[in-house]
Amino acid sequence: MAKGDCSILVVEDNPDDQILTMRALRKASSQSPIILQEDGQAALEFLFGTESSKRSPQVDTLGVILLDLKLPKVSGLEVLRRIRSTPQTDWLPVVMMTSSDEPSELREAYRLGANSFVTKQIDYSRFSEQMCLLARYWLTVNQVPMVGSSRSF
Amino acid sequence: MSERWRWQYWPLKTKLLLLTVSISTLGILLVCTSLVVVENRTSEEQLESELHVIADILAEQSAAALLFEDSQQINTIISSLNQINTIEQVCVYNVAGDLMSALNGTGYEPCPSLDAEPEVGFVGDYYRLLEPVMLDGDIVGQFYLMSRLEVLREHIWTFIVISFSVGIGILGLLIWVASRLQRLISEPIVELSNAADRISHEHDYSIRVPVYGKDELGRLGSAFNEMIGTIQDQNQKILQSKDDLERTVAERTSELSLANRELEAFSFSVSHDLRQPLRAIEGFGQALEEDCREQLNDVGLDYLARIRAATVRMGSLIDGMLVLSRVSRQAMEVERVDLSTMLAEIVEELQDTVDTLPSEVTIQPDMQVVGDERMLRIAFQNLLENAWKYTSKNEKRAIDVSACEELNSITIALKDNGVGFDMKYVDKLFVAFNRLHTPAQFSGTGLGLATVDRVVRRHFGRVFAESPIDSGACFYLEFPRPDRG
Numbered sequence: 001m002a003k004g005d006c007s008i009l010v011v012e013d014n015p016d017d018q019i020l021t022m023r024a025l026r027k028a029s030s031q032s033p034i035i036l037q038e039d040g041q042a043a044l045e046f047l048f049g050t051e052s053s054k055r056s057p058q059v060d061t062l063g064v065i066l067l068d069l070k071l072p073k074v075s076g077l078e079v080l081r082r083i084r085s086t087p088q089t090d091w092l093p094v095v096m097m098t099s100s101d102e103p104s105e106l107r108e109a110y111r112l113g114a115n116s117f118v119t120k121q122i123d124y125s126r127f128s129e130q131m132c133l134l135a136r137y138w139l140t141v142n143q144v145p146m147v148g149s150s151r152s153f
Numbered sequence: 154m155s156e157r158w159r160w161q162y163w164p165l166k167t168k169l170l171l172l173t174v175s176i177s178t179l180g181i182l183l184v185c186t187s188l189v190v191v192e193n194r195t196s197e198e199q200l201e202s203e204l205h206v207i208a209d210i211l212a213e214q215s216a217a218a219l220l221f222e223d224s225q226q227i228n229t230i231i232s233s234l235n236q237i238n239t240i241e242q243v244c245v246y247n248v249a250g251d252l253m254s255a256l257n258g259t260g261y262e263p264c265p266s267l268d269a270e271p272e273v274g275f276v277g278d279y280y281r282l283l284e285p286v287m288l289d290g291d292i293v294g295q296f297y298l299m300s301r302l303e304v305l306r307e308h309i310w311t312f313i314v315i316s317f318s319v320g321i322g323i324l325g326l327l328i329w330v331a332s333r334l335q336r337l338i339s340e341p342i343v344e345l346s347n348a349a350d351r352i353s354h355e356h357d358y359s360i361r362v363p364v365y366g367k368d369e370l371g372r373l374g375s376a377f378n379e380m381i382g383t384i385q386d387q388n389q390k391i392l393q394s395k396d397d398l399e400r401t402v403a404e405r406t407s408e409l410s411l412a413n414r415e416l417e418a419f420s421f422s423v424s425h426d427l428r429q430p431l432r433a434i435e436g437f438g439q440a441l442e443e444d445c446r447e448q449l450n451d452v453g454l455d456y457l458a459r460i461r462a463a464t465v466r467m468g469s470l471i472d473g474m475l476v477l478s479r480v481s482r483q484a485m486e487v488e489r490v491d492l493s494t495m496l497a498e499i500v501e502e503l504q505d506t507v508d509t510l511p512s513e514v515t516i517q518p519d520m521q522v523v524g525d526e527r528m529l530r531i532a533f534q535n536l537l538e539n540a541w542k543y544t545s546k547n548e549k550r551a552i553d554v555s556a557c558e559e560l561n562s563i564t565i566a567l568k569d570n571g572v573g574f575d576m577k578y579v580d581k582l583f584v585a586f587n588r589l590h591t592p593a594q595f596s597g598t599g600l601g602l603a604t605v606d607r608v609v610r611r612h613f614g615r616v617f618a619e620s621p622i623d624s625g626a627c628f629y630l631e632f633p634r635p636d637r638g
Contacts, residue, residue, distance in 0.1 A: 016433035023440060070425050099432065100424030101475075103483075122432045122468035124439040 006063025006139050007033040011043040011079065012097075013071050020124070021066070024131035032139055033061070040074030043067070044082055047089055055088075062092060064138035069098035069105060077105075077112055084113040091145050093138055165339045173331035174324075181320040185313075192312050196305050197275060204282060204300055207234070212286040212296045215245060219286055219294040222247055227254040239304055241279065244297040245286075253294065267295060278302050341370045345377055358385035413482055420478050427471055435464040466596075473600030476531060477585065480607050485525045492520040492565065495530055496554055499537050507541055512550040520556040522563060522632050524612045532608040535601040536567050536628055542595055543571030543626065562614075563634055568627040573620035582618055605630075 008025060012018050018036060025034055035058060037043040043065075049055035065083070069076040076096060083089045095116040096109045109117050118134065121127045160168075211230060218226035231243045234256060243256040244264035255264050265271040273281045279299050286294040341362070348362045358381055364374040438461040442454065449457065496516045504512060522529070537552070544550040551570040556563055574582065574589045581587040585603035605628075609616045614632040621627075 014429060014433075016437070017429065020433065020436040020440070098425070099428040100421065102421060102424055103479075120428075120432060122428060122435050123465055124432070124436040127432065127436065128439075 005061065006144070007035055007058060007061045008135065008139070009035045009037065009043070009046070009062055009065045011037045011040065011065065011071065011076070012068045013039050014068075017068070017120075020127070021131065024124075024128040025135055027128065028132035028135040029139055032063070032135065033058075035062075040071040040076065040079045043071075043079050044074060047083065048086075059089070063142070063144055064093045064095060064134070066095050066097050066134065069096055069100070069109070077108060080109065080112045080114060093142060093144065095134060095138070165342055166335060169335035169339055170328070170332055173335065174328055177324055177327040177331070181324055185316045185320045188316050189309065189313050193309050196308055197280075200280060200300070200302075200305055201282075204280060204298060205284075207237075208282055208284055208296055208298050211243075212284060215296070216286050216288040216293055219245065219247055219253065220288060222253065224254050228256075231256045239301045240298065241301050242297075242299040246295040246297070248292060248294055250295070264297065271297065275302070278306075337365075338370065341365050341374055345374060348377070348381075352381065358388055416478060416482060420475055420482075423471055424475060428468065431464050431468050431471070435461055435468075438464065470598050470600070473598040473604070477600050477604045477607060480528050480531060480604055480611065483528075485528070485611060487524060488526060490522050490524055490526050490529055492522055492529070492533070492556075493518050495526075496520075496533055496537070499530070499534050500552075503537060503541050508545060510545060510547070510550050512552070514550075515553045515555075517555040520554075520563075520565065522565070522612075523634070524632065528608045528611065532605045532630070533567075535605050539601060540567065540569040540571060540626075542597070543573070544569050545571075547571065561634055562631050564629050564631045566627060566629050568625060570625040573622075573624070573626045574618075576620055579618060579620075583616065 008029075010018070010021055010025070012021055018038075022034060022036065025032075035046070037046050045053075046056050047059055067076050067079060071079070076098075080094055080096070083092055083094060090113075093115045094113070095118055096114045097118050097120055098105065099120050101119045106117055116134075118130055121130060163171075211234070215227045215230045218224075218230065227245050231245065231254060234240050234243055241257075242262060242264065244252060245254045246267055247253050250267040252264050271281065271283060273283050278301060280302060281297070281299045283295060283297045285292045286296050341364075344362050348360050352358060352360055361378045361381065362374050364371050364378065438457055441449075442457055442461075446454070493516050500514050500516070540552050541550070544552070547570060549570075553568045554565065555568075556565050572590075578589050581589065583602045583606040586599040588597055588599040590597070606616050609630050609632070612632050614630060616628065616630050618626060618628045
């Protein structure tokens with residue numbers, strides 16, 4: 001997959017954070033598609049499908065998932081665990097996003113296989129910088145497996 | 154010699170029995186011996202007097218015959234003694250000492266000569282007597298008699314056998330009685346000793362010994378029982394207070410762990426839920442500033458800047474509170490920490506980021522403390538950041554960190570040439586949210602030194618500070634050294 005074609009999945013429940021994250025990401029990488037899921041349940045349905053619907057074809061284009069730790073219904077850590085539990089998705093880069101910097105949560109996230117852990121900064125300039133760095137690294141520097149090889153499981 | 158054969162290992166019973174047996178044996182032996190001696194003496198005296206009577210009678214009868222030296226007559230007289238089996242020899246001498254007549258028993262032996270005075274009395278197996286024969290006051294001859302002692306000896310032997318048999322019988326009886334009676338003394342003592350043994354092994358203080366009578370043993374038993382009773386009461390009280398203490402500790406622990414869980418939940422909540430709205434205020438503030446700048450006048454932009462600055466300050470307050478709460482509740486991981494290296498790292502970070510003021514930082518090499526590395530880093534980061542901040546208005550910054558080692562403690566002194574503080578308010582220095590400078594002078598949350606204090610306290614140390622007028626501030630952190638204590 002050519003660099004820059006990858007999309008970003010943002011899983012974020014708070015409307016304010018949704019707007020602020022989307023704004024920062026758009027400024028950082030204007031051409032990458034950004035997919036938003038509003039809670040853990042929706043994210044799982046998007047990634048794995050339900051009994052009535054198949055999983056979204058957009059999953060194949062994902063370059064990174066920005067996953068909020070604290071989500072209603074299904075928590076961020078549970079979503080991470082599900083992603084890592086099946087070969088369909090276990091290769092997906094997952095960046096855990098959180099307001100907190102609790103060491104216990106940090107350790108648990110890495111134990112469950114997070115690729116990165118980012119504490120969202122209160123200062124919006126620094127938050128924007130974080131988003132910019134993340135988008136640039138995961139979408140342009142980092143390599144993910146090609147479609148048709150590991151993605152065809 | 155095996156230990157159990159030693160006197161001090163013998164049971165009391167055996168000792169008492171042995172004492173009784175030895176004393177009784179000695180007594181019986183003495184009684185029997187004296188009885189035998191007395192009996193022997195009496196028998197001898199009786200024999201002696203009988204023989205003297207016989208001799209007297211015969212001497213009297215043979216006096217006339219002696220005067221006329223009529224041996225025939227004397228032979229007739231003394232031959233009557235043949236009737237007495239035990240008489241061995243009888244000799245009759247005339248006044249000149251010549252043998253006139255003799256009667257010899259089975260063991261023939263010539264009559265002794267009177268020239269050498271013959272032995273008389275009990276000699277060997279014989280009794281010998283020699284007495285003058287008198288007639289009208291004149292000595293007319295000598296009468297010699299020798300008697301065997303076998304009958305006497307047999308009698309004495311029989312007496313010895315009987316008396317010692319009776320003695321042994323009495324001794325047996327005494328041993329039997331003693332073995333019964335010694336229990337009166339030994340049993341209470343043995344019971345006392347067994348009870349003491351059981352109490353010391355089983356720690357069962359309900360054991361009591363039976364008390365016999367009102368003598369010393371009885372008093373000993375009563376005193377022992379009283380003593381064990383006192384111990385039992387005290388033991389009961391100790392166990393009771395131990396139970397109470399354990400219950401109190403358990404209650405406190407559960408209260409404490411509940412409080413800790415609540416504090417943790419609170420911290421999590423602060424971490425997530427208080428930061429999020431702040432981020433929204435700050436984020437939308439910036440978005441407003443960037444996207445709608447044209448619609449705002451200068452006053453509006455100033456208000457917006459103030460809103461954003463206050464939000465960031467609130468953010469650092471929350472961060473400070475979280476650090477403070479974390480150093481209070483997180484588990485300690487104690488190890489040896491190279492403080493000099495840690496301080497050098499912190500200083501390097503500060504020099505890279507904060508300002509460009511020429512700084513002269515002296516750190517004593519090879520300072521070592523034992524503690525939690527992460528917590529100590531937080532504490533010294535706070536202290537050095539303070540030093541940096543309060544020296545920022547100087548022309549040149551000078552910071553000196555040194556250690557003073559004592560027997561049981563190590564004190565780290567951190568000295569700067571900054572603005573210092575008013576010693577009047579030194580008490581408020583380490584209290585959370587208390588600040589000695591206005592935000593216009595120096596920014597800060599009022600949580601840094603409270604966090605330092607908390608870290609040092611968790612290391613069982615203490616922190617104190619002094620600020621001589623116009624010569625900066627000096628902070629002392631004293632850590633105990635358990636390895637040397």
